[in-house]
Amino acid sequence: MNVAVVGGSGFVGGELVRLLLGHPEVTVRQVTSDSMAGQPLARAHPNLRRATPLLFSRRSELQPAEVTFLATPHGEAMGQAPELLATGGTVVDLSADHRLKDGAEYPRYYHREHPHPELLAEAVYGLPELHRDALRRARLIAVPGCIATAAILALRPLAGDPARPGLRAVVDAKSGSSASGRDAGPAGLHAERSGVMRAYAPTGHRHTAEIEQETGVPIALSCHGVEAVRGVLATVHLLGASPLPDRELWKTYRAAYGPEPFVRVVHDADGIHREPEPKILAGTNFCDVGFASDPAHERTVLLAALDNLGKGAAGAAVQCLNVRYGWPETTGLGFLGLHPV
Amino acid sequence: MTECPECAASVESHDKIVGEIFPCRECGTELEVNAVEPFGVQPAPHEAEDWGE
Numbered sequence: 001m002n003v004a005v006v007g008g009s010g011f012v013g014g015e016l017v018r019l020l021l022g023h024p025e026v027t028v029r030q031v032t033s034d035s036m037a038g039q040p041l042a043r044a045h046p047n048l049r050r051a052t053p054l055l056f057s058r059r060s061e062l063q064p065a066e067v068t069f070l071a072t073p074h075g076e077a078m079g080q081a082p083e084l085l086a087t088g089g090t091v092v093d094l095s096a097d098h099r100l101k102d103g104a105e106y107p108r109y110y111h112r113e114h115p116h117p118e119l120l121a122e123a124v125y126g127l128p129e130l131h132r133d134a135l136r137r138a139r140l141i142a143v144p145g146c147i148a149t150a151a152i153l154a155l156r157p158l159a160g161d162p163a164r165p166g167l168r169a170v171v172d173a174k175s176g177s178s179a180s181g182r183d184a185g186p187a188g189l190h191a192e193r194s195g196v197m198r199a200y201a202p203t204g205h206r207h208t209a210e211i212e213q214e215t216g217v218p219i220a221l222s223c224h225g226v227e228a229v230r231g232v233l234a235t236v237h238l239l240g241a242s243p244l245p246d247r248e249l250w251k252t253y254r255a256a257y258g259p260e261p262f263v264r265v266v267h268d269a270d271g272i273h274r275e276p277e278p279k280i281l282a283g284t285n286f287c288d289v290g291f292a293s294d295p296a297h298e299r300t301v302l303l304a305a306l307d308n309l310g311k312g313a314a315g316a317a318v319q320c321l322n323v324r325y326g327w328p329e330t331t332g333l334g335f336l337g338l339h340p341v
Numbered sequence: 342m343t344e345c346p347e348c349a350a351s352v353e354s355h356d357k358i359v360g361e362i363f364p365c366r367e368c369g370t371e372l373e374v375n376a377v378e379p380f381g382v383q384p385a386p387h388e389a390e391d392w393g394e
Contacts, residue, residue, distance in 0.1 A: 247346075247347060247349050250368065254348075254350070267368060270369050270371065274369075
């Protein structure tokens, strides 16, 4: 299958190309970047040196492909998707432009009107754990945000529990620097970023919208940047409801994720890595989820860890591709990670 | 076959003997066989660690 990547010079684009080059069912025909047109991919992504003879091409030179991945900044894909869909191909959008079902949320969270709100109803939110059947028929796939993926997968097994009406949650998320992209600006300077523990969005983070959309749970989200390149750790606090004992939480999470190839329940009784942590997930498509019951404070703590460029972006896009075309879901995503790392 | 008392995962006897200690494959809890017929387990006693927390 021939695929193209639009916006391939960014971190997400580079990770996506890396995964696609190793995918046995896929041939990467074109990778665009207006800022790096004519240069080899390894100029932006040195890990891809000698992996492909492709050069970045201009967006205006894009040829129709069976699948086009949009790894463009937020706001660009919403203008490009209709033209690409008209060629008959499948579009996988890794930006936020088609994640929200309610077009009115775009001015609120992304400060722009959506020019094609009719596509929001058609787009399938690219979380196979929730929308696998719809993804099999999708023309337009909206890959979730990294923090959103972690929070949703942590929350979802309890979100639909009829015994917990009126559930509310506080989500505390930490993320590595690559989540802010290749053109991060002054905040990404080493002098500013090194050693950082920064509350960059104590309120108002835009992933709030998609987490609430996919879980039905009102959430209060606070996001922090920490000293890491890759990784997201979401700590979710459910307050005021009688917490389930650990044994029941085990049953609930095992029932939800037992057959899932990329969601692992982690809540070990002993050892160093007792709860989910993102460090060992770098380069993988796993999301590890865990929990802890705190009955003394009527609190249940849920945890989820992932690689923001993996299950939080490019890995999720490839997993969706596999679901869409009926290939084994793990195709091209078999990397188990490194330890120590 | 029985269940782990901590996480409810299935635990198989595999000819284990009373007093044998082994970890649950799911949650890692150290389990001690307290009966073989029928097969039964309980959390094994262990020294607490504070992990410097």
